[in-house]
Amino acid sequence: MPDPDKPQQIIDAAVRVFARNGYYHSRVSDIAREAGIASGTIYLYFKTKDDILVTLFREKMADWVAHARREISGEPDALAKIRRLVALHFQVLETDPDLAEVVQVELRQGHKFFRGASAHEVSSYFALITSVLDEGMQAGLIRRDVPTKIATKMLFGAMDQLATSWVLGKRTYRLTDAADAVAAIFLKGVAVHAV
Amino acid sequence: MPDPDKPQQIIDAAVRVFARNGYYHSRVSDIAREAGIASGTIYLYFKTKDDILVTLFREKMADWVAHARREISGEPDALAKIRRLVALHFQVLETDPDLAEVVQVELRQGHKFFRGASAHEVSSYFALITSVLDEGMQAGLIRRDVPTKIATKMLFGAMDQLATSWVLGKRTYRLTDAADAVAAIFLKGVAVHAV
């Protein structure tokens, strides 16, 4: 493996190209041009075009989960952690429009994305959320009758849908403004006391 | 337009083929074979391959919204309507595995699905949910400080994520079993009184 940060350059270029044209309508040569290299060079670092998408997703998702885990660890209790998580989730997407487009729209390519590669990374995000909910339950902050696995998927789905709508819309409003409402409704749904 | 129910046959065949191979890896000739016709015949009824996907989605979505609207109208109040809606949403997917696969996984083809065609149909489903929430607010069942647009997307996202996870998993459990928990958590999140 020659140039050690060329893969990163290629991935960064791919994010921009995919955001602009969509995965399917992006040529490998487009990514190469965007990265300022020849198309053949890409095959020194990635096995196939799909491999670029899969690697891109894995990397971004792993980064995000690590970032989120670190950030919420500073919060005092489970409820605060959830609020922080929602805020961060929206913040990271709002900060990087190209990434948001790719993650919310282009990455959902049928089989490629959902089965196989993504499974592990997504479930580590789910595990993080579930662990916070369990922690909250131990601390008596979250109702004992809440199925945490289901609640985890609900929260993720809720955030994901808000994000997707925001990306598909003209991004007229600030996604971050919805964070408080989302966290409040979810927490009211699972917490013991009114929040 | 010659044979009046040939389009339907083609769409039904397409659902099965897409569920099996995914949209991108399905050939038009595969759909033709599944429908028991020649590939050229498809072009008497559909303009392009994309057109099949778009029409399929439009039709299924329109049917679903009409069905849902009809079914929940019989319920006594907004809270009961939401419970019914969640149950129905899961039920319809659980009843038709091929459709579930296509709707939850294959239909999310980047630009094709999200922008353009789907927008109108999806927003009519959103409108239905929002109208129920607004009705509940009028009746004093739902808190006045709930932003119904946001709550709508949250509920849809929650249901959608549960459904996707169920499709991607081995379908080991019954999706319908999650319906009560989903409705309960959501309603606790938005309703005035404990539910």
Added chain:
DNA sequence: CTAGAATGAACGGTGGTTCAGTCATCGGGA
């Protein structure tokens, strides 16, 4: 017999992938 529905072989554009050739870098010998 005829209209027009259906056929499916063949066309043509596309674009992922390859690989023979080019170029940049660097170590060591004169």
Added chain:
DNA sequence: TCCCGATGACTGAACCACCGTTCATTCTAG
């Protein structure tokens, strides 16, 4: 210091498999 050859990263034109689409022809119902 300068030159030379070797190494291997990089290039991009060309290849070719693939498949959506077309349309000349066949079939069939009335």
